[in-house]
Amino acid sequence: MKVEQCTEREASRVTQFGQSKSGVEQLWRAALAAEQEFGAEFELVAPSMRESAVNLVHYLAVRRHDVRALQDELARLGLSSLGRMEAHVIASLQAVLRILYTLLQEPIPPDVAEELPVTFDTGPALLAQHANAILGMSPQDRRTRIMVTMPGEVADDPDLIRALVEAGMGIMRVNCAHDSPPVWERMVKHLREAERELGKRCLISFDLAGPKLRTGPITPGPVVVNWRPARNALGQVTQPARVRLVAHDNPPDPNVPTIPVEATLLNRAKPGDSFTFVDTRDRKRVLHVVEVRPGECLCEADKHAFVVPGTRLTLRREKSSIGTGEVGALATLEQWIALRVGDPLEVVHGEAPGCGATYDDDGHVIDPAFISCALAEVFSGARIGDPILFDDGKLRGVIRDVAADRLRVEITGAAGGMAKLRSEKGINLPDTDLALPAMTSKDIGDLAFVAKYADAVAMSFVQRPRDIDDLLREIGKLNASHLGIILKIETKTAFSRLPDLLLSAMRHPPIAVMIARGDLGVEVGFERLSEVQEEILWLCEAAHVPVIWATQVLESLAKGGLPSRAEVSDAAMGSRAECVMLNKGPYILETLEFLSDVLERIEEHHRKKSALLRKLQVAIRNPPKLDA
Known part of the structure; x- marks a missing residue:
């Protein structure tokens, strides 16, 4: 024409x-x-x-x-x-x-x-084939698999593992940063028994811990236990404080103040008795015994009190004293370093206990607060002007000076205006090129166990193709060619090098990618996380590599029993991946069932980036009820 x-x-x-x-x-x-x-x-x-x-x-x-x-x-x-x-x-x-x-x-x-x-036809088929190879076959009622992180307690709770498998757990995730091989082995044993009983297959994936950057210890606080009853606006006690007196060999309860006492004294106590003592402020206080169990007494108190080792307790029944004893060894109170915007903080190499700043009479800093970090690569790689973040971004700072064994940091952001920096909190250096191998000596030791029991191994803090080379070399030494490899993308560097990481990992299929959105969000900035996770999904689909949608999925439901609205939308977004990962929590079984239902529903409407135009009931006049 x-x-x-x-x-x-x-x-x-x-x-x-x-x-x-x-x-x-x-x-x-x-x-x-x-x-x-x-x-x-x-x-x-x-x-x-x-x-x-x-x-x-x-x-x-x-x-x-x-x-x-x-x-x-x-x-x-x-x-x-x-x-x-x-x-x-x-x-x-x-x-x-x-x-x-x-x-x-x-x-x-x-x-x-x-x-x-x-x-x-063949492109989506290759992705499905690769997903099946490392994540197992998807359930009949949904395409997206569900991975569940195991708490250490399930090593002694086979019923929970069985219930999780029955409810649709497709992959059991074990984090090598926690527990130990004997505990992991019991988890595996319970899973295999559940598989046989239910006639279902559930894969096992182990996460290597990797070189997690963490804050070092903090100078211990006083050795003291205190409690306080709940009061209303008029100062009246609405709920007495609960206190456990236990024999020295009984474990403490993290939710109830626990005081070790001689077993001979506890064995004489009965409900209705009381323990009287004078606390650290020379105030007379009473603990009322409400329940007695072997090796412990559960007590209630209607006044605030502080006790230290050696505090003298008198067991009284009616008006008579029937025995005395002393408070035993107590754990020190957890300490923290309070930091505000503008405060200086020194990060020092080693494991020296950190402490807060010291001030003169006019409030000027004599010695700045400091915290330790054990990884030498932090100090050799950091540069002046680099950002540094602590505790999942709750504290943000800029490196103002660098020495061989310390960094001088200016705090530029603190959640709530003042944030408390504790020990064992994560450190992120998103713009610093750390010459840090992804595999530690612990990882290499753990890999021998993983190779024996696992279907896949997840590599934490992978950043360069040579990290994958290191993993493949160790896998080769163990003759563990059956192991699938999961690349955890949790740093800014790993994201920027994702194509190279994918091409390198393709030497040893099957492979998958986990979007570890916790550290990744801190590294790239939470305002960019949605954009970054989209790009990871696109690149992995182009490579026909399955994706695991991870970190804080339905976290409020798993830990507290009720999801937030935003979490439900986030869980639905997980249907664009081949697998969604749940973290542990007391409501994990309910969370698994809830997530399975959300995925089944949303998958009728979406496949990857494509909308599926299913008939909509809402398009019909006088539609049936929503749950029909």
Whole structure:
């Protein structure tokens, strides 16, 4: 058709077709040319991952361009806007090109007409195949698997493991940062028994702890226990304080003040008795015995009191004294360092107990607060001006000075205006290039156990391809080629190098990626987390690599029994991944059942980025009830 013979409107359409064709051709050529750039990487990937590696490179080439204007043009023409091309990049580009050539009445070039291995059918099929290989087959009622983190207590609670498997847990996650091999072995034993009883398969994944940057100890506080009853606005006691007196060999209760006392004294106590004593403020106080168990007494008190080791207790029955004893050894109170915006903080190498700042009579700092960090790489890698964050970002600072064994930090942000920095809290250095291997000596030791019992191993704080090299070398030593590898993306560096990490891991399939949104959110900034997790989902779909949606999914429900509205929406977003991970909590079974229901419902409406146009009851006049 000649342009001069067309109407003005038709001529405009032909021009649009031509411009769109040129734009799509540019992307198509760039994608094919990128294969030469990554030729060395292709030679190393496993044969089963070759097509997926090529598709990933095609996607990277396309995403080096701003395609938004072209997408608008294609959408106006009623064509695919390329917005769902991840799993089949060349097939998507060639499909649009073939239509544009046809509309322009031009012959379709042979290389555009050629069908490459990754098609609209084979791309999603490869992703599904790779997901099945490392995450197991998806349940019949939903596509997304559910991974559940095991608390240490389940080592002695086979009924809970059985209930989790029955409710739909597809992968049992064990965190090597907690507990020990004997505890892990009991967990595995209970799981295998549950599988046999229920006739269900549940995989096992172990997370290596990795080199977690944490704050060191803090100077111990006083050795004291105190309690306080609840009072109303008039000062009247509404609920007495509860206190446990226990024999020396009984474990403390973290929720109730616990005082060790000689067993001979406790054995004489009965409900209705009382223990009298004088506390550290020389005030007479009474503990009323309300319940007696072997080796302990549960008491109530209606006044605030403080006791220390050696405090003398007198057991009284009615008006008579029937025995005395002393308070035994107590744990020190947990301490913290209070920090505000503008405060200086020194981070020192080693494990010296940290402490707060000291001040002169005028309130000026004599010695700044300091905290230790055991990893030497922090001090060799940090640079002046680098940001530093503590405790999941509750404290933010900037490094103002660097020495061989210390960093001088200025606090620039504190949650609530004043934040308490405790020991064993995470440290993040998002802009610092730390020469820190992802595998520690502990990880290498744990890997021997993992290789024997696990289906997959998750690598924490992976940042560079050489980290994966280290893991593969250790796996080779253990002849553990059966182990799948999960890359935990939890640092800014790991995210920026994700394509290289994927190509490196493709040497040892099956592989998966976990979006570890806790540390990742701190590292990239919470305002960017939604954007970053989207990009990870796109890149992994292009690589046909399954994704695990992790960190604080339905956390309020798991820990407190009731989800927040935002958490439910977040859980539904997890349906775009191949697996959703739940953390431990007292309501974990209820959380698993709740999540399963949410995923089943949302998967009728979405698959990855595509909306599924299921018949909607709300579109019908006088629809049935919502739960129908």
